[in-house]
Amino acid sequence: MIIIVNNHGQFTHLIHRSLRDIGVENKLVPNTIPIGELLDLNPSGVILSGGPDIEKTGNCKEIIRDLDVPLLGICLGHQVIAEALGGEVVSGNSGGYAEVDVEILKKDGIFSGLGDKTVLWASHSDEVSKLPAGFEVTASSDVCDIEGMAHTKKPIYGVQGHPEVAHSPDGIQILKNFVELCRDY
Template sequence: MAPKAKKTVKKSAQKTTVKKAEKKVKKVGLKTRFRANPKKRIGKMPKLKKATGRIAFSVKVRKIKSKDVVLVLDFGSQYTQLIARRIREAKVYSKIVPYNISIEEIQELNPKGIILSGGPVSVYDRGAPTLPKGIFKLGVPILGICYGMQLITRLFDGKVKPSKEREYGKAELFIDSNKDLFSNLPSNVTCWMSHGDEISKLPAGFVKIGHTINASIAAIANRAKKIYAVQFHPEVVHTQRGVQILNNFLFNICGCLPRWTMDKFINHTVKQIKEQVGNKKVVLGLSGGVDSAVAAMLIQRAIGKQLYCIFVDNGLLRKGELTSVVRTFKGHFK
């Protein structure tokens, strides 16, 4: 019994010491920092019943969009595929579509941005490809390149005229505004030009953001509508910092996220091929070039022995190409 008595005396002594300390603090006029017993503050804890049996519940999971899509409207440029490639290299999915795609189809694809490619004709040529003006009312950021810039200018009542000299090759671009599209760029860069027409009058609501010696208006912007356009080709390697210009459009203006990879594209494409082909057989004309080789690889991965590749020697192959193609594909497609 002796040890218990000692503990009781010790606890009562501690309580007395605390009370004395509280009285001294009150006399001095300081606020007390002694905390009340938590049990006294919150009251008596309610007793919880033990849960028995199974509890049914559901959790709503918000579907997160797996990829952003940027559409490349093709007006016949030799660089259209390169534009799409540059976007994918930035880990953003791009899809090439014909220039006459309907507004309803665009809305269904729900793109984060739209790029208008260049083209081989003039906006004033008879039957020149054009766009419905409603595409600019979708609220989707748009970037026009070369012909795309001239088309935007014409649709917004600016003026396009034939250049005094057709410009093809390198030119020095002087940046008049280094915001958004030209963010973090030096005051001048070398760019690649390939055009026969030029902008002579800005469309309403647009400002000039770049020029060259030969083209007084080489880049324009309507920041309120998020419409931008350049006369040069940022997608080609000859344009300094061209990749950064495209990335500025993708990330700063469109708000894309770099989360697309080629692996995702392959898996998605293989799945589509399986669903489309089913148990049928596929005959593929194999030329040995990149397009047919990639198509053969994807189809073979999807349906295996249901694929039959036919390689035709048309007599115009390079030396040793026949042997190389046969050896490569016989070894990999079994």
């Protein structure tokens, strides 16, 4: 069971549908879900969705700090992971959604099996500017230095772009890789 924490992003339901389409049981929950209720769902992994406002991410920071399951942050979810664990998020120079050519720097984790580059549909209104301690950059672009990040020891991953949308051609593989990481954990 993968839990998708809804941060009110316009693509959140596509994460649910994409996982369902690849045969993965999942449940969409509000970002205000108490940690105890989330634990009662016995998740094998958690995805923090994108959304419009880092100030309206409910219990996401508590989930990030207190849950011991694989975690994937998408767009705002990626930024909340960084901020919750001591990184920094700033306003980006490229607002609005666009295809971004992304260089894959670490070909494991969520980027396992991908080539040197991919395209992700992303907004850069806000972006991670400084990694939290224990993290490394896994993907980069001309638009943003930290398109992807991963903890070096824990199964925590973040990606600025949206793997759940059709404009991200390798997106389903990224989600499949996360599901596989959850199964192996």
